[in-house]
Amino acid sequence: MSSLDGMIVIGPNGIGYNKVRKMFNARFDKFPSLEILPRNDDEAIRAVDFAVKNRMRLRVKSRGRSYEGFDAADGQLMISKVLMKGVKVDSVRKIAQVEAGEVMGDVNKALAKFDRFIPPSALATSMSGNICGGFSYLTRKYGLTIDSLAGVDMVVANNANQLPVLVHANATTNPELFWATQGGGLNVPGFITRLHYRLHPLVNVSTFLLKWTLNSSTNFNKLGQVLGVYQFWGSEVTRDLTSSFAITNTDARAIGMFVGSKEKLRRILQPLLDTQPDIVEIEPPTSIQNAFDRIITQDIWYQTMTMKDQLFFKNTGVFISRVFSSSEIEAIVEQFTVAPSGSFLMLNALGGAVGDRTTAESVYGHRNAKYAIEISNSWEQPVSNRAERIAWVNNLRRSIERTRVKEAYSGWVDLLLEDPDEQYYPTTLERLRRVNEKFDPLDLFGQPQTVQDC
Known part of the structure; x- marks a missing residue:
């Protein structure tokens, strides 16, 4: 047995065990056989050696942001990176x-x-x-x-x-x-x-927030118009501007940063301003840190996923390389008229510098996508309609995928995906498999949806 002397090792009855194993998504509750918290390279090597010598499957936890609880498993070793700082x-x-x-x-x-x-x-x-x-x-x-x-x-x-x-x-x-x-x-x-x-x-950036209230059928009808304008705009404007467009149960919002002046930003925003948002905030250049502090609480992902002590959720995502048709926009709007509370859809604008590299340079295989779309439903306490909430998320993803090549983001893992390895790595899968077989022949780091397990 490899020695773990002097290292931070926590068993199921140890102090801090529950804190280390806590899941980002409260839908999951996993109980590792042992938790190891290395602080440096040597301790990381010893932790992995312990797993090899004891023939233990392991899970690696970075900061615990796995959507489907992949960073822990019942009865398996967990190695947490939380103390590896500097x-x-x-x-x-x-x-x-x-x-x-x-x-x-x-x-x-x-x-x-x-x-x-x-x-x-x-x-x-x-x-x-x-x-x-x-x-x-x-x-x-x-x-x-x-x-x-x-x-x-x-x-x-x-x-x-x-x-x-x-x-x-x-x-x-x-x-x-x-x-x-x-x-x-x-x-x-x-x-x-x-x-x-x-x-x-470091550069200074201008920021913006535009918001449209959704509290009536008239507002929801307008939502389709706004989404139609944004989808042609967000991924095609100057690459100096990056934005997102989110739909929630109560509003739609566009936020973003622009490397340039407030005056130029306002001119670029004109197509969206023409849709008459209820709230318009366009702020002058400031430091990147101040800019994030300024707009991040309006980012629906940040607002939903990081500001709660406990959160149950189902998330999924899809890349699109062509914009929505009018019928697809109508279907999305219709889904939000019946969406359970705690729902959102968020378009993250891509293009620009993302498309400057190729899959020969990195395994990331979505360089031609216009948007990465995240779909979510969340709740803070156990609910009786959990299955309906999960189904809403899954059905919205399927409706978007219906006439498209299926592509998903490996950072938004989803156990309901069909052929997840092909969706995460649409153009690079076979090469990635060969790399995994070469560097992890024991499948030591295998977990649900890794290419050696799919």
């Missing part, structure tokens, strides 16, 4: 070394001291959780978060003796492993301890 900056090379347990919002606060930033995804997401892709309100200008990745340090167990070792991967060293890390998500065949990011100079 940010180091190479000011000459303009590279940041970020420990895998860090959170995106905290990292960019630290980098602001160097007048640099990493294009963020959700501010509360762990850095290693961003390897699915990473969308933000700067995506169309700077690309996905993975597009700024310069390298990773990772524990793998693929040598002849199946002994865990720490390896580095970048464009020239272990390039196939590095390729798989850029969009692989739950299919990265190892335990990431550190990520290396290319840094961007």
Whole structure:
């Protein structure tokens, strides 16, 4: 048995066990056999070695943002990255070394001291959780978060003796492993301890919030018009502007950031302003951090998913590479007239810099998509209509997919997807399988919907 002496190890009766195992989604309640919390590379190697020597399947928990509770399993080992913290900056090379347990919002606060930033995804997401892709309100200008990745340090167990070792991967060293890390998500065949990011100079950005109230049939009829305007606008405007458009039970809202002046932003927004939103807030340039503080509480994902002590939810998502037809818009509007409370649909505008790279450079296979659409229903206490809520989410996804190639985001895992591996990796699946077989021959890091299990 591999020694865990001096490490933080918690059993089912240990202090802090329930806190470590707590699920992001309260629909799930998992009980690991053991929890290990490494603090550095050596402890991460020892934790993985413990799993190998004891023939234990394991789950890796970054900051616990798995939509379907994949980061824990009953009776299996859990290795949590929560204590792996630290940010180091190479000011000459303009590279940041970020420990895998860090959170995106905290990292960019630290980098602001160097007048640099990493294009963020959700501010509360762990850095290693961003390897699915990473969308933000700067995506169309700077690309996905993975597009700024310069390298990773990772524990793998693929040598002849199946002994865990720490390896580095970048464009020239272990390039196939590095390729798989850029969009692989739950299919990265190892335990990431550190990520290396290319840094961007800080810029000031203008922000906007537009909101349309939905409290009558007239308002819902108008919703179709607004969605029709936005879908042609959001992914086609200048790449200096990135936005989202969300529909909830009570309103529709468009929010975004623009690298430019307030006056120019207002001109760009004119097609949406012509639909006469009930609330219009267009703010002048400020720092990226201040801009996020300004608009993030209006972001429906952030508002719903991070501001509750306990949340039960069902989420799913779909990429679209062509805009909705008028009949598809009517169907979406109709779905929201009967949506259970706690529902939202959110279009995240893509295009711009996202399409500048190819699948030869990263496993992320949705470069041609115009929008990443997230669909959700949530509730804060156990409810009697749970099945109906889940069905509403699933039915809306299916109605959008009906006449399209099915593509899903590996960061929004969904147990109800058919052929999830083909949807997460529509153009890169076979190559990703080969990488996983090479670097994780024991399927040590396998979990539901990993390509070796699908």
